[in-house]
Amino acid sequence: MTTNFDLIIVGAGALGTFHAYHAAKRGQRVLLLEKDSRPVGSTVRNFGQVVPSGLSGRWFDYGRRSLEIYREIQAQTDITVRQNGSIYIASNEAELNLVNELFDRRLKDGYPCELLFPTQILSRYPALNPDYVLGGVFFPDEVSVEPDRMIYRLIDFIVEKYGVTYRPNATVIECQSAMGRAAVTLAGDDYYEAERVLICSGYEFRLLYPDLFANSGLIVSKLQMMQTVPMPKVKLRGNILTGLTIRRYEAFAECPSYANLTTATAAQPAHLTELKKWGIHILFKQATDGSFIIGDSHEYAPANQIDDLGFDTNDAINALIIKEAKRIVTFPVGKISRTWAGFYAQTPDDIFKYDIDDHIQIITGIGGKGMTSAAGYAEEGSGF
Numbered sequence: 378m379t380t381n382f383d384l385i386i387v388g389a390g391a392l393g394t395f396h397a398y399h400a401a402k403r404g405q406r407v408l409l410l411e412k413d414s415r416p417v418g419s420t421v422r423n424f425g426q427v428v429p430s431g432l433s434g435r436w437f438d439y440g441r442r443s444l445e446i447y448r449e450i451q452a453q454t455d456i457t458v459r460q461n462g463s464i465y466i467a468s469n470e471a472e473l474n475l476v477n478e479l480f481d482r483r484l485k486d487g488y489p490c491e492l493l494f495p496t497q498i499l500s501r502y503p504a505l506n507p508d509y510v511l512g513g514v515f516f517p518d519e520v521s522v523e524p525d526r527m528i529y530r531l532i533d534f535i536v537e538k539y540g541v542t543y544r545p546n547a548t549v550i551e552c553q554s555a556m557g558r559a560a561v562t563l564a565g566d567d568y569y570e571a572e573r574v575l576i577c578s579g580y581e582f583r584l585l586y587p588d589l590f591a592n593s594g595l596i597v598s599k600l601q602m603m604q605t606v607p608m609p610k611v612k613l614r615g616n617i618l619t620g621l622t623i624r625r626y627e628a629f630a631e632c633p634s635y636a637n638l639t640t641a642t643a644a645q646p647a648h649l650t651e652l653k654k655w656g657i658h659i660l661f662k663q664a665t666d667g668s669f670i671i672g673d674s675h676e677y678a679p680a681n682q683i684d685d686l687g688f689d690t691n692d693a694i695n696a697l698i699i700k701e702a703k704r705i706v707t708f709p710v711g712k713i714s715r716t717w718a719g720f721y722a723q724t725p726d727d728i729f730k731y732d733i734d735d736h737i738q739i740i741t742g743i744g745g746k747g748m749t750s751a752a753g754y755a756e757e758g759s760g761f
């Protein structure tokens with residue numbers, strides 16, 4: 378095992394691991410350190426939807442590139458990538474206008490997309506409730522991954538193929554730089570040196586640079602998630618995004634009719650106020666065993682007050698998610714096998730990238746788009 382590293386990466390979530398992948402591919406000797414026995418942060422608690430269509434600006438481009446990267450890796454080893462596309466389903470006229478506008482925009486972008494009538498949607502997705510479906514836009518190139526497996530397989534791949542050194546149970550408690558090198562100290566006193574250290578520590582703000590994070594403007598979002606029992610006979614493949622998502626994702630916010638949305642809610646459910654209060658929108662992703670991951674809600678706290686979000690899940694929020702999900706699909710969506718809370722770091726300035734000095738850099742706060750865009754974003758390199 379080499380002990381002479383060019384780059385040490387702290388944190389083996391999507392951001393850290395994809396940075397490790399690209400750096401090692403460029404020939405760097407990389408050490409990837411993870412505090413837990415395996416990564417259990419944002420990267421394993423999500424839907425596994427890779428949906429560039431919903432992103433705007435450079436993040437759309439990173440997402441597009443990420444699709445290629447996921448496919449390149451999947452061609453070499455199974456990291457659970459499946460190409461079943463994404464569909465956004467409009468449930469009223471206002472959402473349908475946005476769907477049409479996003480379709481026009483993506484056509485101009487040269488991004489494969491298809492506008493679908495309700496009959497076409499229902500024949501492709503028979504598990505949808507016909508009363509909900511007014512139309513939709515489909516993005517055939519988009520993929521999904523299995524969040525409970527993807528990152529572990531990716532880590533195995535970069536260790537085997539590119540010689541990355543991976544150390545789990547390795548909590549970095551200090552970073553320093555001196556004489557043109559950087560060094561990290563682990564709990565238990567192990568010590569490593571390299572040219573550079575990149576910290577991709579997700580929503581962990583207390584171990585390294587706590588004062589900096591406390592004043593960073595970073596916030597943490599808590600999301601409630603559920604998974605049904607396996608329903609292999611129900612066919613609802615790919616990434617399923619619905620009306621409230623159309624009202625939430627940034628790509629739609631840039632569409633011309635977005636400004637009219639607030640006045641066009643007449644056809645919305647009576648419980649819309651409650652759904653809005655908890656930041657609920659409804660996404661479905663069928664896992665390989667036929668179960669459905671369903672979510673989600675959003676609650677927020679500043680980086681230094683993450684404990685205020687609590688460790689538990691609120692049954693009333695889950696009941697609201699299920700109630701809205703039942704308007705959308707016809708299968709027994711209330712047959713839940715497990716629930717959990719996921720957390721991610723986000724920033725109003727799209728990502729938090731901060732140079733401690735010439736040798737130590739922090740990158741975190743990619744928000745709710747890391748599974749979609751981290752692979753492409755990390756390819757740019759950390760740039761220091």
Ligand SMILES: Cc1cc2nc3c(=O)[nH]c(=O)nc-3n(C[C@H](O)[C@H](O)[C@H](O)COP(=O)(O)OP(=O)(O)OC[C@H]3O[C@@H](n4cnc5c(N)ncnc54)[C@H](O)[C@@H]3O)c2cc1C
Nearest residue numbers: 388390391392412418419420423426549579719747748749
């Ligand atoms: C419920 C939920 C649903 C989501 N759905 C989607 C989706 O469908 N599509 C999408 O694109 N995105 C989605 N996201 C967002 C996506 O999951 C995140 O953007 C992404 O996983 C963030 O990756 P990360 O590497 O920054 O953080 P993390 O995955 O949290 O990784 C950070 C890692 O750093 C480690 N670490 C921290 N400090 C130290 C230290 N001092 N020493 C060693 N290790 C350390 C942690 O243990 C952790 O493993 C979702 C997120 C959630 C929570």
